Amino acid sequence: MNLITQEIGSFRKPDYLSSRFKSLNSKEFLENAERATLETIDLFKKAGLDNIGIGGEMFRWEMYEHPVRKINGIEIYGPVRSFDNRFYNKGSVISEIERKESFHSDEIKFLKKNVKDREIKVPITGPYTLMDWSFNEHYRSRLDLALAFSKIINDEIRELKNIWGEGKLQIQIDEPAATTHPDEMDIVLESVNESISNIDGIETHLHVCYSTDYDLIFNIIPDLKIDVYNLEFANRDKINLGKDRPGYRDIKKFSQVNETMSRKRSLGVGVTDVHIDFVEPVDLIRERIEYSLKYLDPSLVRLNPDCGLRTRSREVGFQKLKNMVDAKNEIIKNL
Amino acid sequence: MEISSFIYGLYPRSEKVRKSLSRWERNLTSDKEVSELMYEESQLYYKMCRVNGIELCSDPLFNWYDILRPLSLSIEGISLGSLTRYKETNTFYRMPIINDIVSLGEINEFRSLKDNPPLPLYHPVDSDYLYFLPGIESFIKMSRVREEGKQLRDKMVNIYNDVIKKYSIKSLVIYEPLNVKNISIYDEISPSVNIFLVVSGKVDENMFSSLKRKFYSIVSENPYTVSKYCKIPGIKVVDAFNTRLERDAIEKMKKYKDDFDEIIVTSNEYLDFLPRVIADRKVEMMGGWGR
Numbered sequence: 142m143n144l145i146t147q148e149i150g151s152f153r154k155p156d157y158l159s160s161r162f163k164s165l166n167s168k169e170f171l172e173n174a175e176r177a178t179l180e181t182i183d184l185f186k187k188a189g190l191d192n193i194g195i196g197g198e199m200f201r202w203e204m205y206e207h208p209v210r211k212i213n214g215i216e217i218y219g220p221v222r223s224f225d226n227r228f229y230n231k232g233s234v235i236s237e238i239e240r241k242e243s244f245h246s247d248e249i250k251f252l253k254k255n256v257k258d259r260e261i262k263v264p265i266t267g268p269y270t271l272m273d274w275s276f277n278e279h280y281r282s283r284l285d286l287a288l289a290f291s292k293i294i295n296d297e298i299r300e301l302k303n304i305w306g307e308g309k310l311q312i313q314i315d316e317p318a319a320t321t322h323p324d325e326m327d328i329v330l331e332s333v334n335e336s337i338s339n340i341d342g343i344e345t346h347l348h349v350c351y352s353t354d355y356d357l358i359f360n361i362i363p364d365l366k367i368d369v370y371n372l373e374f375a376n377r378d379k380i381n382l383g384k385d386r387p388g389y390r391d392i393k394k395f396s397q398v399n400e401t402m403s404r405k406r407s408l409g410v411g412v413t414d415v416h417i418d419f420v421e422p423v424d425l426i427r428e429r430i431e432y433s434l435k436y437l438d439p440s441l442v443r444l445n446p447d448c449g450l451r452t453r454s455r456e457v458g459f460q461k462l463k464n465m466v467d468a469k470n471e472i473i474k475n476l
Numbered sequence: 477m478e479i480s481s482f483i484y485g486l487y488p489r490s491e492k493v494r495k496s497l498s499r500w501e502r503n504l505t506s507d508k509e510v511s512e513l514m515y516e517e518s519q520l521y522y523k524m525c526r527v528n529g530i531e532l533c534s535d536p537l538f539n540w541y542d543i544l545r546p547l548s549l550s551i552e553g554i555s556l557g558s559l560t561r562y563k564e565t566n567t568f569y570r571m572p573i574i575n576d577i578v579s580l581g582e583i584n585e586f587r588s589l590k591d592n593p594p595l596p597l598y599h600p601v602d603s604d605y606l607y608f609l610p611g612i613e614s615f616i617k618m619s620r621v622r623e624e625g626k627q628l629r630d631k632m633v634n635i636y637n638d639v640i641k642k643y644s645i646k647s648l649v650i651y652e653p654l655n656v657k658n659i660s661i662y663d664e665i666s667p668s669v670n671i672f673l674v675v676s677g678k679v680d681e682n683m684f685s686s687l688k689r690k691f692y693s694i695v696s697e698n699p700y701t702v703s704k705y706c707k708i709p710g711i712k713v714v715d716a717f718n719t720r721l722e723r724d725a726i727e728k729m730k731k732y733k734d735d736f737d738e739i740i741v742t743s744n745e746y747l748d749f750l751p752r753v754i755a756d757r758k759v760e761m762m763g764g765w766g767r
Contacts, residue, residue: 219751
């Protein structure tokens, strides 16, 4: 019995890539992104991860602007504030949107060639989040715009699957905005399902984080065409040892939903907080995993950081992953 | 009908200010330098509003990291909590943790802060200047409060009156970003101040029950309900969550022409949710409405 350990998505870029990310010419960019990907995969392997994601998203600046720059019909007028003095480029949808080029095919081609001994998982920004984080000047409704993004993402996943060829490809739909408008869960449901509809040979993951109400997601699980839910929990947990893990109480609700379905869904449990430099000791992570296993069969549990580790240094990120793997190893001895 | 255009709250920063603050965060520029730039940029903003014919504009608050931050940091008894989503947006503020409301620190002179660019709180140009404060009810709702109740509200009112006194404020914008049930708390604000109150969500008569004060303006979704409680009602016709310019807004305003002699027009949220270039275009568009 194994508990699969996996990356969520982003990892801190080495300075030689991040400091010149937007100024490198295309040949230099490719060389640097590939080098950074290999170095990051090497770190992940040293940490002992079973699934190395896409190698830390070294080809991507961030999760919104990267796909949006490759879509016709979107104009970026300038940055808007996220918090404090942090800004992101928020696009305006000014006409019918269509994919002008693939978002991630260069990454997947590179991984197909260079990774033979680990599973991979491709994170793709989801249709609801792309809609919610864009200004809508063109579409009649938020649903219409979300579905237009679904079509684009569906095309993208098909292309990635074609490149990947035989064998199951893991696709993770990233939807950090999924629960920010509680009255729009019907749009989340429809747009996510459309983005992955009628594509054979993929295992579908959904990543949601920092939600104030996971019930909103749990309520639509029976209707979502998703196999694995990778969620953040460590950020809402305490960091001292103890059997009660307040940050993980929602897992019970997830298992209750699972019990109502014949085809069980898996849960990727966030066991390390990506917003703090404190490296959770193995004992703490072990307790978090043990708590999760009270409610879920080990075959349904995967282990991951809460979210992408790009906000932490590479050293801290590595140590968090390594402790996660060490904790898992202690547990599987007794399974 | 006379129309006055009104810009309130946080206004998007220019590229120059963003870059300067980014350097300031990395200790590459001094508090003094960044403070001087805030003053200069504020003056440019007022000039832009004037040139475009905006009748009413409050401080652009370029040195406020969020709508509550500088005030939270100026009140003894409040500390900063975690980053928290601002309503249903993709923008975050640091949640104030209110242990007690003790006293107000220095706010109208240069002062370095730890988690926010330096004060002063405002950069006024003249004595008719329009100041800005977040609504008291929303401030409390957006905070983690040890003990809620009338005593806390009374203390907050005292703080707001202290701000008014320190700056000798004559005109003040108070923005309640959350839906509030009753606004009678503002009866306790110094009666000599003209208050422009911007409220959110649906308004009904209950909101004004027991209210004794007459506001200078109440901006809401419904000018008919609020007009009894203010001199000039205000309406929201500009969308701060969309880059599309509201060229047809003048048509929407026409429906009020037989009911009001004067009306104030503004946005449904402060304009900081837009790219600067679009906010500037909306200001230019709004400036033309009065004419």
